[in-house]
Amino acid sequence: MTSTHAPTPGPAPARAPLTLLADALPITADPTDGRAPILSTRAELTQPASAVTSAELLATAHGIYEPTLNGSPATDTVLNPGWTVYESRLQVQRFDVTEQVRAGDGALEVSVPLGRGWWNGDFGFGDAASNYGDENAFLAALVITYADGSTQQVLTDESWTATDSPITFATIYDGQHEDRRLPAGDPRPVRAAEIDRGTLIEQSSPLITRHESRRPEAIWTSPSGKTLLDFGQNLVGWLRFTVAGPEGTEITLRHAEVLEHEELGTRPLRSAKATDHLVLSGDPAGDAFEPTFTFHGFRYAEVVGWPGELTADDIEAVVVHSDIRRTGWFESSHDGVNQLISNSVWSQRGNFLAVPTDCPQRDERLGWTGDIAAFAATAAYQFDVSDFLHNWLLDVRAEASLPPLSFVPFVVPDSLKLRSQGSDPIADRPEETPTAIWGDAAVWVAEALWTAYGDLDRLRAEYPGMVIHLESVERALSPSGLWDTGFQFGDWLDPDAPPEDAAAAKADKGVVATACLVRSARFAAETAALLGEEADAQRWQDLADRTLAAFTEAYVQADGRILSDCGTVYALAIAFDLLDEATRPKSAERLAELVREAGYQVSTGFAGTPFITWALSETGHIEDAYRLLLEDSNPSWLYPVSMGATTIWERWDSMLPDGSINPGEMTSFNHYALGAVADWIYQVVLGIRAAEPGYRRILIQPTPGPGIDWAKGAYDSAAGRIEVEWSVPADGGFTLAATIPAGVDALVVLPDGTQQEVTGTGEQITLA
Template structure:
């Protein structure tokens, strides 16, 4: 990625001579904005050339006919009202290898800016007009410079793209000509919003050919790529002019046909009409993306083979950092499902799902999942940028709290019924609002970056101040709308908020956790008065929580797994009641037959609460259960990503009847954090792994485990196996690091760099 570390001018300064331009008279076709300029010196005298660009919409740039970058869907998605990323691409070789004239052309698409976003046909857009702001800065060997900037001298023609949105797909008619060049129109992009590229660029990562091609009962040609993924299909084909090829996408099959009902209004359909070139035509729809494992193709000229078409996997360029393998194939697949769900949903922003008419940055999902995310991939830049967006969005009038989704494009909806009443959005929401604290906490523990933590702190303050205003006179957070333990498996598929856990218990518990970490953050950054303020809020709220919700025998109001998991994991219980509550949690888990009984609030913490209070066997049995609902039930049904609902697909192979059903939703995969830290045993003893804790915790059902984590301190490796004579293990500590090796019997041994057996 490109960051400010490698630049000498700000984004606004780099684009100071450029004027934003737009095309008129496109009739819905994606325009090509272009210019051709003579170099002031010969191309071989070019020492350096850099393209600096951004857009309202998404763009694909070429210099002298070659792509300026391998990244796609630039400039990504941020809170456009406050933060618009600017990209910088080194195009020196593109310019040097050309002629005396340099040609710069840019295809401009709708993307997130005005792609009719939002569920229930909301048609939420930031504006009606797509525009480009760019400059090509050339430095010659003698030190002189030349700048080619967007202005009124550029021209517009039409691309073959007749339609392209993220939800509905990309359509091209290759028979259409570009038309005569026409003038562009100068418009405005607010330069105060320009920022350097802060998040990893979106790139292609791998390709997969179909594992099976067959004909469905209806006569459709179906393709199975073997993995639920995010991206698009790419192919090169030769066919007659006018031949129409249509591609439809879905995550699952139902009744042996493409299961498209979960897409809701999203069409997820690509379409190309061939021009009839003898040399063949390549189709790659880079102005959209789809979440799919299966595709239906019609209109293919001739016989389609697996070599003819490939799926391109696309996501933000985050680096894989965590690995896990064990003796249990189901757990291995569960971890793989978590990894693939993160890949698909870490595209520009951390989204809830990548396939239907949503794909929004739901705050509750990443609040639950951030710790898992930071083990599996290097998300330091990706989530740092998103947290800055959270604060920016929450600071826009009339908000003064963290909204449900960031960026909050739902506020711009034109049509459709709002599923959340207006009054419900006038107050903060637990877990969803707590994301601004919990994600920052996960990044702090994973990377230990104090300066970034300092930048995250204002968002914490905004959230906690909004919650303070919402508290009832009793000091409890039992007012206003709450998602709380969203998607409790015992709730109706048509009422996902109808959880067993009392919403006041959940929200108040979350407030205490957030206030405590805000106090810790304030101390770390030298804000002692704030530290006292937030610690006092945490203490007062804990007293109210204990008085209202916890009985002397350790029972917590609503007496279900989620409330005990939160009370234990957030350290909300007195010394006398904690073991009683822990035993009650174990009883509740056993009474449920080790089937999962938690939703968004409790799922990330229930196995932690069990194992940290001595109920390791119960935690393992909960993890390894295969009946529905459980983590391994989707695995038994062939899932290759984490499902939104515990039963997104029913045992008979039909899709859950709920209106909200996704097969790629990472939140309920947050148990992977427990697998990495407890089963495998790699934990941070200090933020950023400045000191490492190796504490494998074996249990029944898994005979061996091994894995690695590329931490901020270096690569950590752990392996262990259970044998007749006990546990045998090995740990590798990176150079310069120290670790505490904690064995199941409680023995702790400090170790330094190198490989250690135990």
């Protein structure tokens, strides 16, 4: 449909209002033999192309879409509109298409392939088949503004037509199949579909983009005769190439993170096929292939059916993730730690795709709340995640508010609620199941963002999610005031747990959950006070105080021992400041003793790992913290590095020393949670900390230890760029240089305890 409006005085508005979509009709088309449809329309400009001053496309979908105008892409982003809590928050994208509209020389051709994506791509474990709806839909308004101020609109409606794309199948888990021999067919009518316009919101999360490409570092033939490619880095995205061959030639691409027995190691994918197919048209110019309606987590690929010899110049891996900007860097004298940091960065890149996922390769790729609760502080140093994680926290609030929930679910968006009956291992949830760490993400992620960016308005928007979580926990507490009821993941993936039972940790689950509640209630009280909600501030502080008293009485002995006597319970009690002055040093010494008894191998899971080095270093056990960090036998942070890992593993031993894959069903090689130690490396080893939210005041406090002779790094903070470089010369002493943003005050604390106040100039200064 095309409509023309009379000129309006003054300049044209910079942004078309979302209300324009009220006049557009959501449309869809029935697929032919499962093929993804291409929705199209043609129109004529009402004025010459030279008179077009701007053109903007507003669009969204149930599914994923790729718009083109006059034969050119409307955007270089992919997998739009991403994934949110669709029932209440469907993002609308805005694309400047001025040049594409002008290029049509008076004609307009809009073409939009429409795929399944997260909307109805059969998500969930195994055969869960979690789908939001049976059909996909597209909704759009193209708004063209002319030099005289008049506008023309092209809206989705039933005048659009549909043809068939060569995509015969595409889901995120299983891959994309294309047959280039198939004709598009005659245009056929589209039909109206359903999109609730009340769910439409402005795009608030970074769009998903291609970031780089990598050629294979090695190509060889496996023992079974398959052609294998190694891209040298575990990454997320897809393969891209152009190839010519006889008509009907079928090329099959399989993807995996690791090799096992010299073949592609696909068992950890579980039911996800992660396989792309291309049938060639026979065109002598070749067929270009880029499967943008799926994505894979992989370092290795298997190629079958390639016509002729495959070389590194023929194919590339495209790295895809949400458009987050790198903000943190670290380098040291220890190559293993440098690789650990690289692994953490690459795991964040791969798993920050639409939502913060657990892993990007198997039949999961869900927004697990516990993973990001552990990793949020690290994430906010490595990349600018202010928009990405704020948007996700709004989804947390939205998901927890949907009936019948009144608690933070295990994953957000919560596709598990849509699973087929009896198909999901987390089955028959009780009406109320708040869960420590996982539910605490509503608080801890907000705390990480507040510390990193200091945005009070955003904290205000995130606060209701904290309230939902804490109120759900209040209802779940036992009469003793302890959080020792209901289902808990606990210290998930404790390395001493058997492969088949990741929750069988040493740490008592009640100790873990109750400790987490104290931390969350305290920050909620701080938040409420900042927002001027004094009654709430008192309410949450009272909850924290009561819970701490119950924790102390039930779990802490006079000699500093804590129930279940393992690294995680001491790490949480110390890091969350749950111990009085008399008990704290005793518990700290017991923690250090346990770390030494374990031979400095890691003994913690999701709950304890982010905090154990903090607990050691903050209580004077810096040497033990360093030795724990630098241990490379299994289990340890550097064991995967010694095994050639290029991302963080889900399990400490996702790959066993003999090169075989861990027998546990749940084994990923790109899972950032256990890389949360990077936050300690940035703040303690390097020494860059926020003394006030948003780095309005900075603390520079590097803490050297045995095994690292020098470190340097930088952080592009909300207040400006911070750089630190220190070394411990062979003849002793300590040198430190730093760059502080101009006009920003910083407290510098040297290893000998000397303190000095400085005001930044934006130039490097020598501090020791």
